[in-house]
Amino acid sequence: MMDFHAYPDPEMMMLRLAQRLASELGETLRSKGAATLSVPGGRTPGPVFDTLSGADLDWSAVSVVLNDERWVPEASPRSNTRLLRERLLRDRASAAQLIPLRTDAPVPEDALETLTAGLVPHLPISVLLLGMGEDMHTASLFPGADNLEAALKDDAPPLMAMRAPGADEPRITLTAPVLKSALRVHVLITGAAKRTAIERAAKLPAREAPIAAILKDAQVHWSE
Numbered sequence: 001m002m003d004f005h006a007y008p009d010p011e012m013m014m015l016r017l018a019q020r021l022a023s024e025l026g027e028t029l030r031s032k033g034a035a036t037l038s039v040p041g042g043r044t045p046g047p048v049f050d051t052l053s054g055a056d057l058d059w060s061a062v063s064v065v066l067n068d069e070r071w072v073p074e075a076s077p078r079s080n081t082r083l084l085r086e087r088l089l090r091d092r093a094s095a096a097q098l099i100p101l102r103t104d105a106p107v108p109e110d111a112l113e114t115l116t117a118g119l120v121p122h123l124p125i126s127v128l129l130l131g132m133g134e135d136m137h138t139a140s141l142f143p144g145a146d147n148l149e150a151a152l153k154d155d156a157p158p159l160m161a162m163r164a165p166g167a168d169e170p171r172i173t174l175t176a177p178v179l180k181s182a183l184r185v186h187v188l189i190t191g192a193a194k195r196t197a198i199e200r201a202a203k204l205p206a207r208e209a210p211i212a213a214i215l216k217d218a219q220v221h222w223s224e
Helices: 010-032 046-052 080-087 091-095 108-122 148-152 176-180 192-201
Strands: 003-006 035-039 062-066 068-070 097-099 127-130 159-162 171-174 184-190 218-223
Touching: 010 035, 010 046, 010 127, 010 184, 010 218, 046 080, 062 080, 062 108, 068 080, 080 097, 097 108, 108 159, 108 171, 148 159, 184 192, 192 218
Parallel strands: 003 218, 035 062, 035 127, 062 097, 127 184, 184 218
Antiparallel strands: 068 171, 159 171
């Protein structure tokens, strides 16, 4: 069952969550000497990134990978990689290693082999932060997506291309096995609609509510 944390306001949630992520990364670095952090794109986690980027960690031993990426150039305002560089990979965190989920290939399928080879040495994920849409998607695991069923299987490859009615462009995404194997899992959501959605998702199969694939061991952080 998911572990649900409600906060009195978004500012406190973002600060406390950033502190929690930094603490868990620090624990991993002290015990293993290296850590992998996976984070979502979008605007919601920006304040978490702003705080986390200044955390006193050995960032040179931290690898950072997005949960998913839109297949757009990094110069695009829709690029998750661009947002990551602007909000997280700066200050002390500029020393972290970015594991790319994007190349100049025309379509994500053409880059899967190369990108997977770059990702696998950094698995399992030490600390995973996910978001969720009101449609209960997470990463680019969208209800109704073309490759959703394959991406939810236990033997799915680490990365898959994904296209869905709710996505404006092709995506590349971490698959369910990679997300479920993360050592620590956090989900960040805001607003009444998403609270209702995640409570509903907990009672649905992952093919209808993809976030359900990881909720069993997740810490869910919510504020109005």
